[in-house]
Amino acid sequence: MAETVVQIQGLSKIFQRDSFSVAALEDIDLTLESGEFLCLMGPSGSGKTTLLNIIAGIDRPTKGQLRVLGEDVAQMSEDRLATWRNVHVGFVFQTFNLIPVLTAYENVELPLLLTKLSSGARQEHVLAALKLVGLEDRIHHYPRQLSGGQEQRVAIARAIVTDPTLLMADEPTGDLDAHSAEEVLDILTRLNRDFKKTIIMVTHDPRAARHATVTRQLEKGQLLPLGA
Amino acid sequence: MWRLILKNLLRNKRRTLLTTASVAVSLFLLSALAIVYTALGKPFEGVDTVPIMMVRRAAGIVFSLPARYQDRLKAVPGVVAVSKLSWFGGYWRDPANQFSNFAVDAETVFDVQTGGVIHPDQLAAFKRERIAAVAGKRLVDRFHWKIGDRITLLGSPYGVTPELVLRGIFTGGPDDHFYFHWDYLNEAMGRLNIVGMYWIRVDPVEAAPRVAQTIDQMFRNTDAETKTESLSAFLLGFVSMLGNVRGIILLIGSAVTFAILLIVANTMAMSVRERFAEAAIMRTVGFRKSHILGIFVGESLVLTFAGAVVGVGGAKILFDGLALRQISQFVPADMRMRPETLLFFAALSLGMALAAVGWPAYRAARLQIAEALRHTG
Numbered sequence: 001m002a003e004t005v006v007q008i009q010g011l012s013k014i015f016q017r018d019s020f021s022v023a024a025l026e027d028i029d030l031t032l033e034s035g036e037f038l039c040l041m042g043p044s045g046s047g048k049t050t051l052l053n054i055i056a057g058i059d060r061p062t063k064g065q066l067r068v069l070g071e072d073v074a075q076m077s078e079d080r081l082a083t084w085r086n087v088h089v090g091f092v093f094q095t096f097n098l099i100p101v102l103t104a105y106e107n108v109e110l111p112l113l114l115t116k117l118s119s120g121a122r123q124e125h126v127l128a129a130l131k132l133v134g135l136e137d138r139i140h141h142y143p144r145q146l147s148g149g150q151e152q153r154v155a156i157a158r159a160i161v162t163d164p165t166l167l168m169a170d171e172p173t174g175d176l177d178a179h180s181a182e183e184v185l186d187i188l189t190r191l192n193r194d195f196k197k198t199i200i201m202v203t204h205d206p207r208a209a210r211h212a213t214v215t216r217q218l219e220k221g222q223l224l225p226l227g228a
Numbered sequence: 229m230w231r232l233i234l235k236n237l238l239r240n241k242r243r244t245l246l247t248t249a250s251v252a253v254s255l256f257l258l259s260a261l262a263i264v265y266t267a268l269g270k271p272f273e274g275v276d277t278v279p280i281m282m283v284r285r286a287a288g289i290v291f292s293l294p295a296r297y298q299d300r301l302k303a304v305p306g307v308v309a310v311s312k313l314s315w316f317g318g319y320w321r322d323p324a325n326q327f328s329n330f331a332v333d334a335e336t337v338f339d340v341q342t343g344g345v346i347h348p349d350q351l352a353a354f355k356r357e358r359i360a361a362v363a364g365k366r367l368v369d370r371f372h373w374k375i376g377d378r379i380t381l382l383g384s385p386y387g388v389t390p391e392l393v394l395r396g397i398f399t400g401g402p403d404d405h406f407y408f409h410w411d412y413l414n415e416a417m418g419r420l421n422i423v424g425m426y427w428i429r430v431d432p433v434e435a436a437p438r439v440a441q442t443i444d445q446m447f448r449n450t451d452a453e454t455k456t457e458s459l460s461a462f463l464l465g466f467v468s469m470l471g472n473v474r475g476i477i478l479l480i481g482s483a484v485t486f487a488i489l490l491i492v493a494n495t496m497a498m499s500v501r502e503r504f505a506e507a508a509i510m511r512t513v514g515f516r517k518s519h520i521l522g523i524f525v526g527e528s529l530v531l532t533f534a535g536a537v538v539g540v541g542g543a544k545i546l547f548d549g550l551a552l553r554q555i556s557q558f559v560p561a562d563m564r565m566r567p568e569t570l571l572f573f574a575a576l577s578l579g580m581a582l583a584a585v586g587w588p589a590y591r592a593a594r595l596q597i598a599e600a601l602r603h604t605g
Binding site (some may be wrong): 050053056064078079081083085086091100102106111113114158162 | 229231234235236238239480503506509510511512514515516517518519596597598601
């Protein structure tokens with residue numbers, strides 16, 4: 001029986017902008033089982049990224065219940081959340097967000113610096129992650145020396161190097177050409193299919209959505225019924 | 229973590245280099261000021277234990293005393309040696325070649341000033357010959373003199389130009405002094421029989437206050453009253469003539485410190501602001517606020533301490549190497565960097581590094597990740 005990874009009930013997020021209150025998410029109910037590949041779609045400003053951030057513990061809901069991997073993420077302290085993210089969540093961003101002064105190897109190693117792994121063990125993990133994304137020959141390259149597709153693959157390697165349960169991808173193909181986008185989506189699909197990673201991906205791209213096992217639409221902060 | 233700090237510092241090499249250089253130059257200047265400030269604060273360390281006293285005209289050091297006082301001074305109980313000491317104020321060859329030159333009693337000067345060691349044969353030659361002179365080793369080295377050299381002192385306010393022969397070199401004591409015969413000067417001036425001051429040696433040193441009182445009492449109500457004081461009190465008079473130099477140094481030093489703080493703070497503020505998004509990424513992958521704070525503080529510390537090592541270290545090497553032992557011709561001071569000054573600069577660098585990065589690093593560490601991520605790319 002599949003384990004419930006994300007369970008959301010009546011979740012809302014309201015941003016305060018000066019004297020205005022903007023409801024980014026309203027009364028969201030969502031359940032995600034282990035091994036699912038969820039695609040969140042919707043127009044700009046519909047609240048996709050906000051929902052992703054809240055699930056990942058980098059933003060907090062205004063109200064509602066949220067349990068991720070059995071933990072009440074919204075109630076965790078900042079420091080506990082940081083450790084929790086390091087262990088359980090991997091992130092892939094639209095703009096790759098690699099550290100420009102670090103090589104591909106060092107970027108991937110970054111989350112492991114917070115663990116108690118020895119240098120040798122870290123190296124093993126980093127090389128395995130880079131091999132999985134097909135960049136084992138680019139370990140000493142800096143981000144500026146890589147193509148956009150390669151940068152995003154390094155970002156995926158960084159996201160999976162701690163072997164997290166949950167992968168969050170926010171418009172991972174948004175800045176890529178069609179070919180690179182397909183490569184990145186193939187990797188994500190493989191991670192879901194072969195390594196049983198639970199993935200939540202935000203995208204505008206219907207072609208990207210085809211790689212997901214479940215697609216949900218968000219509109220004006222509301223999650224539309226399945227199949228809408 | 230240190231690797232991250234160093235990588236970030238090298239991100240903008242030119243900015244890091246220029247900031248470090250600015251800190252280094254500023255701290256070099258500040259170190260030089262601190263050395264002079266400290267030296268002025270304790271210019272005569274150990275001088276109070278020297279049993280030497282100065283007898284000068286009570287009205288001021290610019291007025292002279294009669295030469296006839298010497299015998300009466302010698303008779304005061306506790307006084308074991310007396311020498312005339314007239315500051316001559318000449319230079320050698322070029323006005324730039326200023327040094328301390330005095331007309332003294334050749335017979336007794338080394339009985340009073342026992343710190344200087346001279347070979348007996350050279351001392352005998354000095355006493356024997358009216359145009360003979362002796363000089364301290366440091367002075368001899370400075371002008372590359374050697375025994376037998378003819379030295380003419382020019383530009384003295386006395387209006388005479390003694391033509392002298394170097395007959396001896398002494399080491400230790402005030403080894404940048406130059407002595408020649410007071411008799412020669414007196415004769416050249418038409419036998420005015422006046423003396424700038426007297427230099428006396430007291431034994432035991434505890435007798436000094438009583439000796440001073442006796443001498444000043446002896447000449448009270450004469451046309452040339454005396455003021456007898458310890459060597460340190462006498463020298464302090466010269467320091468006070470410099471005015472509130474320490475206050476000015478303190479003021480300049482504070483301004484320099486503030487300027488360094490602004491330099492480092494500006495660099496760190498720019499560096500942190502540019503990396504808000506990166507800080508957010510690092511927080512996302514698991515770095516805690518304390519990690520982010522630690523990285524930025526570490527960068528500021530490395531930057532400031534690198535500048536401090538170059539600037540303060542450079543000043544230490546330079547001043548210790550120069551071995552400057554006087555502030556002016558009259559004010560001796562050991563102008564080396566003392567251990568407490570080094571400690572002060574270590575603390576100052578630490579304080580500046582923390583003050584410069586404190587606010588921006590705190591902001592970066594406390595940023596809302598989701599908010600900062602909206603501005604990435």
